[in-house]
Amino acid sequence: MLNRLFRREKLDQGVEKTRAGFFGKIRTLLMAERPIDDDLWDGLEELLIQADVGVQLTDEILDRLRGEHRAGEIQSSKDLFDALQDALATALEEIAPRRTLVERGTLSAVLVVGVNGVGKTTSIAKLGNLWRSQGYNVVLAAADTFRAAAIDQLKIWGERAKLPVIAHQPGADPSSVVFDALTATRARGADVVLIDTAGRLHTKFNLMEELKKVRRVIDKQNVPNVTTILVVDATTGQNAVTQAEQFAKAAGLDGLIVAKLDGSSKGGVIFAVTRAVQAPVLFVGTGEKMDDLSDFDPDDFVEALVGGGNGRV
Numbered sequence: 140m141l142n143r144l145f146r147r148e149k150l151d152q153g154v155e156k157t158r159a160g161f162f163g164k165i166r167t168l169l170m171a172e173r174p175i176d177d178d179l180w181d182g183l184e185e186l187l188i189q190a191d192v193g194v195q196l197t198d199e200i201l202d203r204l205r206g207e208h209r210a211g212e213i214q215s216s217k218d219l220f221d222a223l224q225d226a227l228a229t230a231l232e233e234i235a236p237r238r239t240l241v242e243r244g245t246l247s248a249v250l251v252v253g254v255n256g257v258g259k260t261t262s263i264a265k266l267g268n269l270w271r272s273q274g275y276n277v278v279l280a281a282a283d284t285f286r287a288a289a290i291d292q293l294k295i296w297g298e299r300a301k302l303p304v305i306a307h308q309p310g311a312d313p314s315s316v317v318f319d320a321l322t323a324t325r326a327r328g329a330d331v332v333l334i335d336t337a338g339r340l341h342t343k344f345n346l347m348e349e350l351k352k353v354r355r356v357i358d359k360q361n362v363p364n365v366t367t368i369l370v371v372d373a374t375t376g377q378n379a380v381t382q383a384e385q386f387a388k389a390a391g392l393d394g395l396i397v398a399k400l401d402g403s404s405k406g407g408v409i410f411a412v413t414r415a416v417q418a419p420v421l422f423v424g425t426g427e428k429m430d431d432l433s434d435f436d437p438d439d440f441v442e443a444l445v446g447g448g449n450g451r452v
């Protein structure tokens with residue numbers, strides 16, 4: 140319970156900027172007692188789109204809410220506010236995780252991908268630390284061999300999080316690092332290997348092919364549980380949607396981590412990105428420190444965004 144409160148507090152702080160933006164305006168619009176008329180519907184539509192929820196989802200949600208209004212289920216703008224929160228949370232819940240990421244005693248490989256600088260390495264450290272604290276045996280694989288500094292960066296995080304790091308020399312083939320990491324993980328009887336990869340533009344064909352090769356190496360090793368997670372940077376807004384679509388096409392995606400939510404007023408992009416690739420948001424990053432990672436809970440997230448439920452604005 141305390142844990143949950145703590146996480147909720149972190150999430151509230153993390154989405155502060157998003158809440159202060161268009162989601163806050165939605166709250167102000169609907170919490171003022173006013174008639175539900177065309178002006179209100181238009182205002183709401185505009186704010187949802189500006190909040191990065193996406194045109195398609197905005198249309199779907201407004202259709203549903205209009206229907207509830209006609210049926211008499213929504214009578215006041217306050218009712219509309221509550222129904223909107225439900226609709227937003229439902230949109231996120233519909234895209235549920237398809238599999239367990241880690242399982243004690245079963246080898247899992249988690250391939251973490253994304254464009255340059257989005258927060259892959261930091262998110263891996265946070266996730267490794269979280270899973271270690273939950274009793275899993277975690278190994279980190281430094282498959283970003285592109286920059287020498289990337290290997291050192293992962294080693295430093297590994298030391299801080301007390302996690303072993305499997306690394307080769309800079310310039311080595313990422314696939315061979317992954318091969319060795321899987322062998323080492325098996326030999327240690329570890330549960331999960333978290334694979335850090337080089338940042339790559341989703342438009343660069345060769346780099347996307349390299350990811351496919353890494354994936355083939357994992358598949359050849361008969362790893363029972365393989366997950367590919369895309370990290371997106373919340374501050375990039377709608378660009379995150381295009382990135383996610385391209386990575387989904389090249390690598391297939393099982394889930395998303397949305398990093399840098401704390402620095403962003405564009406947290407609404409979570410709705411658009413998760414729907415575009417039909418992959419759930421698994422975690423959100425809310426800062427640069429090791430424990431600045433929260434599990435993603437749709438209800439908590441929507442409440443934190445619009446400032447409903449817990450009385451915070």
Ligand SMILES: Nc1nc2c(ncn2[C@@H]2O[C@H](COP(=O)(O)OP(=O)(O)OP(=O)(O)O)[C@@H](O)[C@H]2O)c(=O)[nH]1
Binds near residue numbers: 424
């Ligand atoms: N505020 C904030 N900063 C973050 C978060 N996650 C990562 N960062 C910062 O973003 C910067 C880039 O993070 P990295 O983890 O190195 O990103 P990367 O995707 O591994 O980068 P490349 O390997 O160069 O592609 C660092 O300065 C991190 O401290 C977050 O959730 N919040």
Ligand SMILES: [Mg+2]
Binds near residue numbers: 259260283
């Ligand atoms: Mg990195």
